[in-house]
Amino acid sequence: MKEMTRKAKAIAAAFGVILAAAPATTFAQLSTTANGPYYATPSWDQKLTTNRFVILANWNNEAVLDRETGVVWQRSPITFDNDLSYAAWTCHLASTGGRRGWRLPRAEELASLLEPDPITGMATLPAGHPFIGIHTNSGDFYWSATRSAQSANTVWVVSFSIGAGGPFLPYDRYLWCARGGQGVDTQ
Structure with missing residues (x-):
């Protein structure tokens, strides 16, 4: 795994996820390592600019959690x-x-x-x-x-x-x- 910034590591630790290597110009890809919780309580009044989407690895990478809304989408x-x-x-x-x-x-x-x-x-x-x-x-x-x-x-x-x-x-x-x-x- 590529080196992550301290901030990214802190965010990943706070949400119980690992941060996978991702190009700097894209959202960092989060994936779950254990059964929830992977995210803070969603609220429609928040606007997440990074790490908004979490690929649910324990769902065979077939689903994506939108942390902004709490909706899980088919990938x-x-x-x-x-x-x-x-x-x-x-x-x-x-x-x-x-x-x-x-x-x-x-x-x-x-x-x-x-x-x-x-x-x-x-x-x-x-x-x-x-x-x-x-x-x-x-x-x-x-x-x-x-x-x-x-x-x-x-x-x-x-x-x-x-x-x-x-x-x-x-x-x-x-x-x-x-x-x-x-x-x-x-x-």
Whole structure:
């Protein structure tokens, strides 16, 4: 393992994790060494600039904890088109990392993964994020569990290419299952 700074070691020790070697321009990759706790209590009012994401090694590196929100994400979302009911069913049956209890995320949870790019102003996933296989082409949208307040027939989706989303009819989209956090939006 590459040499770590004292601050990084202190952070790692405080959260019961080890800090894996990572390029200086990316988030330091945290991974768990034992069963929790790996993080401070999440709070939506905090903004973590480093070590926000923890790859859960004891979940076969298949899941990532967002320490800012407390949501656990699949490390690799399902990137073949699914209609809404199939997407919800797929998350419900998922056993990512040997764990059940997955669900479609709320629109706010998906949007919380985005950060504004200081140059373009477009919201994107943070540089150095640990996720694999995220589709970021124009028109690539991910399902949420958030129903539109204007129409019961539409559901919010989020795009990681344009950093935005909106209510859409339940046609085929990608899905990214989540676990924990705030839960389903019953709007």
